[in-house]
Amino acid sequence: MKSMAKMKYHYGLKMRCYPSNQQKQLIKINSDASRFIYNEMVAIGKELMQLRRVKLPIDTVQDRIKQLTMRQNAKQMSNHYQFLEDERIDSLAKANAIQNYRKAWNAFRKVPGVPKFHRKSYRWRYQTNCQYPGQKTALLTNGTVCFLDNSHVKVPKIGLLRVAGSQARLLKRMCETRIGTVTLTKDSADRFFLSMQLASDESFVEAPKADHGHIGIDLNTDNFLTDSEGNIVPNPRYYRTIKGKLVKEQRILSRRQRRAKKEHRFLRDSKNYQKQRLLVAKLHAKVMNQRHNFLQQISTALIKNHDLVVAEELRSKNMLKNHALALSISDVGWRSFLGMLAYKADLYGRQFITVSPRNTTQTCHNCGFVMGINGTVKLTLADRKWTCPNCGTHHIRDWNAAKNILDKGIAKLA
Known part of the structure; x- marks a missing residue:
């Protein structure tokens, strides 16, 4: 049986799930255990980093380093903390927490800063894995995590979960399809989701013939x-549409928070605060879902209908420093959109590249004249239409920029 890495195509599947109250408790227990192990690994890593800076061969220091190093695996940590041996905790959840920490630590070599502690929040999350003991072929219906039908998934320790999503199309596949890492999450709006990593040697989508060439x-x-x-x-502009209502509800949330603190009540025990918190979280989730659906539809249409898609290489982090445009940039979701174009291009066998946005707006597509030279003034954001002073061509600003971006992309591939 092939491993996930050796299979040609990879696919992510996310489904809404509806656990019972007992299953919610099990998800909470596994999420807390996963967070505890990750934070324990962070604490051990930081202490080891400090101890290894002591260059003197002190026996006490060396013994402590040896003791901490041995504790950096799931079995030894469970022996050290007896509550981690609870039968309700998935052993693979503990192993995944340690693996996630090691990935974060390896990223420390590229990005400054050591891994940080995961704080306790209204969000729950833990990971497990699908295994195929004694199976010769991996399918969606014969692993430790498997589909029983279109609406039910079996998960270790959790049992039978009712799900809703786009999995019906995948269950009709007769080819070998392997389930890898499985993630159970609860967001701040108290919605539960089940995510799966899938792999196969056959494509997960049918790539239609593109109607157009380059764009x-x-x-x-x-x-x-x-x-x-x-x-x-x-x-x-989804966020701006709901902004007024969101501000009103957040004011109510702040008042209830102040009242609870004044009366020395914990926020988790304040029922009115929790009701209002859930209402605000659902408003945020609504905006997120609307934006996500919009970006998915536009990105899919562009990739399916074109052989080559070229876009600007935008750095939203730098652009957000402009306080006048920060809200509009955050609301539009450019980075998410470019990420969708990138992975869908791989999925459908298309090409997607980004080019430098330098002078794409200021350059005349017809003659190549750049505004801002030879005594001309650069275009501002207010200039939506302009006429080239060199050749006299009248331009719609954004259309002209899109043509220049396409030319840059074709030149980059040449």
């Missing part, structure tokens, strides 16, 4: 995007 897209805050063919996708 360049210009992302902006006025409209969501303008492509090189002159098509404009308007910006839905």
